Amino acid sequence: MKTAELLAVIFLGIVVLSCAPPEPPPQMVTETQEQHDARMQWWREARFGMFIHWGLYAIPAGEWKGETSHAEWVRETAQIPLEEYDRFVPRFNPVQFNAAEWARMAKDAGMKYVVITSKHHDGFCLFDSKETDFDVMSSPFKRDILKELSDACAKEGLKMCWYHSIMDWHHPDYLPRRTWEEKDRPADGANLDRYVAEYLKPQLKELTSNYGKIGVLWFDGEWESTWNEDRGRDLYQYVRSLQPDIIINNRVSSGRSGMAGLTAEGAFAGDFGTPEQQVPATGLPGVDWESCITMNDHWGFNKYDNNWKSSRELIQMLADIASKGGNLLLNVGPTADGLFPPESVERLRAIGAWMKVNGEAIYGTKASPFKSLPWGRCTQKAQDGKVKLYLHVFDWPASRELTVPGLLSDPGNAYVLADAQKSPLRVSRDGNDVTIEVPKGAPDPVNSIVVLELKEEPSVLQTAEFGRAGMADGIEISLTSKVAGDDYKVRYTTNGSNPTPGSPELTGPVTLRYPSVFKGRAFYKNTAFGEITTIEIPLSGGKPVTLTNPPSDKYKAGGAATLTDGLFGSSEYTDGMWLGFEQTDLDAVVDLGEPAKIKSITLTYLVSQGAWIFAPTQIDYAVSDDGKTFRNVGSVKKDPRSWRDEKGVNKFSTDLTGTRARYIRVAAKNIGVCPDGHAAKGGKAWLFVDEISIR
Numbered sequence: 001m002k003t004a005e006l007l008a009v010i011f012l013g014i015v016v017l018s019c020a021p022p023e024p025p026p027q028m029v030t031e032t033q034e035q036h037d038a039r040m041q042w043w044r045e046a047r048f049g050m051f052i053h054w055g056l057y058a059i060p061a062g063e064w065k066g067e068t069s070h071a072e073w074v075r076e077t078a079q080i081p082l083e084e085y086d087r088f089v090p091r092f093n094p095v096q097f098n099a100a101e102w103a104r105m106a107k108d109a110g111m112k113y114v115v116i117t118s119k120h121h122d123g124f125c126l127f128d129s130k131e132t133d134f135d136v137m138s139s140p141f142k143r144d145i146l147k148e149l150s151d152a153c154a155k156e157g158l159k160m161c162w163y164h165s166i167m168d169w170h171h172p173d174y175l176p177r178r179t180w181e182e183k184d185r186p187a188d189g190a191n192l193d194r195y196v197a198e199y200l201k202p203q204l205k206e207l208t209s210n211y212g213k214i215g216v217l218w219f220d221g222e223w224e225s226t227w228n229e230d231r232g233r234d235l236y237q238y239v240r241s242l243q244p245d246i247i248i249n250n251r252v253s254s255g256r257s258g259m260a261g262l263t264a265e266g267a268f269a270g271d272f273g274t275p276e277q278q279v280p281a282t283g284l285p286g287v288d289w290e291s292c293i294t295m296n297d298h299w300g301f302n303k304y305d306n307n308w309k310s311s312r313e314l315i316q317m318l319a320d321i322a323s324k325g326g327n328l329l330l331n332v333g334p335t336a337d338g339l340f341p342p343e344s345v346e347r348l349r350a351i352g353a354w355m356k357v358n359g360e361a362i363y364g365t366k367a368s369p370f371k372s373l374p375w376g377r378c379t380q381k382a383q384d385g386k387v388k389l390y391l392h393v394f395d396w397p398a399s400r401e402l403t404v405p406g407l408l409s410d411p412g413n414a415y416v417l418a419d420a421q422k423s424p425l426r427v428s429r430d431g432n433d434v435t436i437e438v439p440k441g442a443p444d445p446v447n448s449i450v451v452l453e454l455k456e457e458p459s460v461l462q463t464a465e466f467g468r469a470g471m472a473d474g475i476e477i478s479l480t481s482k483v484a485g486d487d488y489k490v491r492y493t494t495n496g497s498n499p500t501p502g503s504p505e506l507t508g509p510v511t512l513r514y515p516s517v518f519k520g521r522a523f524y525k526n527t528a529f530g531e532i533t534t535i536e537i538p539l540s541g542g543k544p545v546t547l548t549n550p551p552s553d554k555y556k557a558g559g560a561a562t563l564t565d566g567l568f569g570s571s572e573y574t575d576g577m578w579l580g581f582e583q584t585d586l587d588a589v590v591d592l593g594e595p596a597k598i599k600s601i602t603l604t605y606l607v608s609q610g611a612w613i614f615a616p617t618q619i620d621y622a623v624s625d626d627g628k629t630f631r632n633v634g635s636v637k638k639d640p641r642s643w644r645d646e647k648g649v650n651k652f653s654t655d656l657t658g659t660r661a662r663y664i665r666v667a668a669k670n671i672g673v674c675p676d677g678h679a680a681k682g683g684k685a686w687l688f689v690d691e692i693s694i695r
């Protein structure tokens with residue numbers, strides 16, 4: 001609230017305080033599945049939106065005292081005291097800002113909605129707020145940017161959406177303070193409840209009252225210890241009470257699983273998941289999600305960042321995301337002058353040119369019925385009593401034969417989407433596959449769309465997929481993919497040879513003991529289909545494990561047995577396959593049941609710096625005959641300063657010859673805290689481990 005107005009209100013408040021009705025609690029907004037689907041419909045059909053990160057941080061443009069890796073976090077990452085940061089306000093004057101141009105560029109790029117930072121973590125507001133002076137009206141610009149942009153977006157038929165940070169590094173009542181500024185900016189008297197009731201909510205009321213119908217409230221900054229599910233649920237209900245049709249992301253609450261962005265199990269508030277700078281490995285049936293991605297490496301403008309993704313990569317990323325049933329929110333970080341960087345403009349134009357011809361293969365489509373395709377992706381849409389498969393061909397076949405593997409449905413017409421005449425292409429069946437004879441040259445150098453019409457929902461052979469569970473004396477393997485119909489069988493071998501139509505059929509779970517190698521494959525009408533799955537049963541397969549320290553409740557997978565179940569975690573730390581240790585070490589002992597000759601020991605661990613998951617700083621292997629006296633047989637130390645080196649799933653093995661033992665101990669040391677140079681320096685670090693493989 002402006003200072004002058006605040007004084008007036010205080011005076012008025014004294015007069016009328018006794019009868020000022022309290023803000024009514026938000027009515028619980030409940031809805032049926034049909035109502036939910038109706039509310040989400042425009043968003044699901046849109047598939048593609050623009051993210052805009054803009055604010056005072058565009059002025060330093062990434063640089064502070066010679067360090068050039070900053071961006072929208074510059075006040076934190078450069079530890080700029082509040083008073084010094086506030087001095088950006090009189091410098092904020094983006095005289096070249098033109099809302100109509102921004103809206104037109106989003107529209108021409110094929111985007112259907114625009115999400116702009118009404119307030120980022122630094123607390124500066126790009127709109128005329130009656131609740132604070134720390135807003136654009138206190139700058140020389142003195143124009144309500146959000147008003148101008150919402151009007152321009154309305155004219156272009158784009159949904160206007162707000163990014164709004166719960167975390168606020170400027171407001172005196174927000175907690176916690178930044179650790180480095182606690183001395184200079186003590187938290188005495190700060191009150192988070194008051195921040196929510198008398199600032200956060202009143203601003204959200206402004207944002208949902210003064211700018212017309214808002215498509216999405218994109219919350220962020222929800223991860224600090226002071227925010228929780230109760231607060232998130234209350235805020236969700238509050239915003240929905242202001243605009244019942246608004247859509248709210250899962251960062252309103254505390255259910256988001258880190259940068260993987262999806263909502264953890266449980267009734268957390270939020271309408272869609274928000275993977276950040278990543279695309280889920282597979283589609284997520286029944287889950288609404290949107291990947292937010294930068295064009296280079298920064299959200300806010302950094303004039304030194306020239307690591308731009310190519311237009312090709314962005315166009316294929318959009319197809320990949322749509323083929324998995326998600327949305328792409330593609331970011332632009334405007335300059336302090338109010339301009340989109342030329343590199344962003346160039347990419348938006350290239351995407352727009354592709355969307356102008358092929359947008360039908362993105363808008364309103366659903367996920368691919370295929371697990372994977374060798375030449376590209378697929379989206380699908382039911383239309384005019386048919387189902388259209390949009391085949392996104394990244395690698396155009398020189399042979400002119402485009403094979404669609406495992407499509408059992410009778411194929412109808414096929415044509416190139418870019419061909420205005422829709423000249424029919426020759427379609428034939430070759431066993432389990434459908435082949436389309438396509439023109440010689442690819443219609444588009446990046447992603448050419450071939451449409452294949454079907455009379456009904458596609459019936460597609462699913463490649464055989466298998467689950468594994470650790471058993472007392474081995475590993476139990478079972479079929480997890482949906483395999484239907486008499487003609488469709490899964491066959492396997494346990495001697496390492498490839499399955500043939502004469503191999504045994506997998507009709508139920510099979511338990512395999514060491515040593516064996518399981519190979520499984522699907523057959524349709526006795527013709528092999530899809531990949532061969534190979535599962536090696538190590539000596540440790542299914543053997544019992546004891547842990548000195550328990551894993552975190554949040555990341556405990558199947559408990560200690562996870563370490564010898566033969567199942568390997570993916571690079572998504574939230575895939576439920578990893579044991580997570582927060583600031584504690586792994587100390588595990590595997591009991592082989594009897595002394596055995598050991599050739600190697602391997603530990604699988606995950607590194608995901610964005611989720612504060614780091615490599616162990618030391619791994620030690622030891623063996624014992626009695627489970628009490630151990631002798632070290634392998635060790636490695638890792639320099640904590642090399643934490644940036646590894647990403648994703650890592651394995652560390654130690655080879656042994658002639659060692660006999662019954663008990664094997666694996667100890668991995670947690671780095672403890674997020675290291676120097678990490679955005680969360682000093683925060684509690686995680687160690688994620690899976691699969692101890694002993695051979």
Ligand code: FHN
Nearest residue numbers: 053072073220221276292299
């Ligand atoms: O801290 C923010 C970051 O600055 C940016 O806004 C991204 C965009 O999704 N969200 C947070 C990091 O997860």
